[in-house]
Amino acid sequence: SQQGEEDPQALSIQEGENATMNCSYKTSINNLQWYRQNSGRGLVHLILIRSNEREKHSGRLRVTLDTSKKSSSLLITASRAADTASYFCATDGKNNDMRFGAGTRLTVKP
Amino acid sequence: NAGVTQTPKFQVLKTGQSMTLQCAQDMNHEYMSWYRQDPGMGLRLIHYSVGAGITDQGEVPNGYNVSRSTTEDFPLRLLSAAPSQTSVYFCASSYSPTGKSIGNTIYFGEGSWLTVV
Numbered sequence: 001s002q003q004g005e006e007d008p009q010a011l012s013i014q015e016g017e018n019a020t021m022n023c024s025y026k027t028s029i030n031n032l033q034w035y036r037q038n039s040g041r042g043l044v045h046l047i048l049i050r051s052n053e054r055e056k057h058s059g060r061l062r063v064t065l066d067t068s069k070k071s072s073s074l075l076i077t078a079s080r081a082a083d084t085a086s087y088f089c090a091t092d093g094k095n096n097d098m099r100f101g102a103g104t105r106l107t108v109k110p
Numbered sequence: 111n112a113g114v115t116q117t118p119k120f121q122v123l124k125t126g127q128s129m130t131l132q133c134a135q136d137m138n139h140e141y142m143s144w145y146r147q148d149p150g151m152g153l154r155l156i157h158y159s160v161g162a163g164i165t166d167q168g169e170v171p172n173g174y175n176v177s178r179s180t181t182e183d184f185p186l187r188l189l190s191a192a193p194s195q196t197s198v199y200f201c202a203s204s205y206s207p208t209g210k211s212i213g214n215t216i217y218f219g220e221g222s223w224l225t226v227v
């Protein structure tokens with residue numbers, strides 16, 4: 001079963017706006033990662049946040065983690081058309097594996 | 111900079127046929143895995159390996175076999191293809207098992223599109 005679940009499933013915004021995606025998970029984690037997937041391509045790592053961290057920044061990306069609520073959010077500021085992609089959260093499973101959610105499909109209109 | 115290389119990119123199989131999806135990485139990663147991606151389902155783990163000679167099952171292992179004879183290669187075998195195995199398959203690798211580490215970036219191949227008719 002999936003560990004992480006992203007919300008919303010799809011998001012459409014105008015260029016320049018901020019995009020916020022959420023991820024909820026079920027069991028305790030060591031770390032949570034966000035990945036991006038362009039259409040027809042493999043996933044690319046964006047950012048990792050450890051369970052003892054609450055917020056992390058990388059360029060236009062801001063990730064928060066609330067372990068008490070078992071949730072994380074990914075904020076993309078000042079979005080660009082090139083940010084159009086699917087975004088996935090991933091959490092470490094109990095058997096040395098990484099579990100992914102179903103993803104949020106982000107469309108940024110120019 | 112090869113990273114994770116998957117072949118073939120596209121494949122059409124008839125029901126009952128067998129085939130092997132190849133995966134190779136040149137980063138000396140211990141951990142390798144195979145996922146399948148279906149619409150609305152996200153990525154589901156099929157099998158994984160924490161090192162040469164060691165493999166284990168993921169969420170959806172039925173109908174698939176793997177082996178890890180070398181650090182570099184992790185082929186996925188479909189024993190008798192079924193239409194339900196129509197999917198996009200991704201091979202991935204990372205330096206070490208993520209659950210036991212501080213967290214490692216997973217590197218993905220570009221995917222193999224498989225259609226079973």
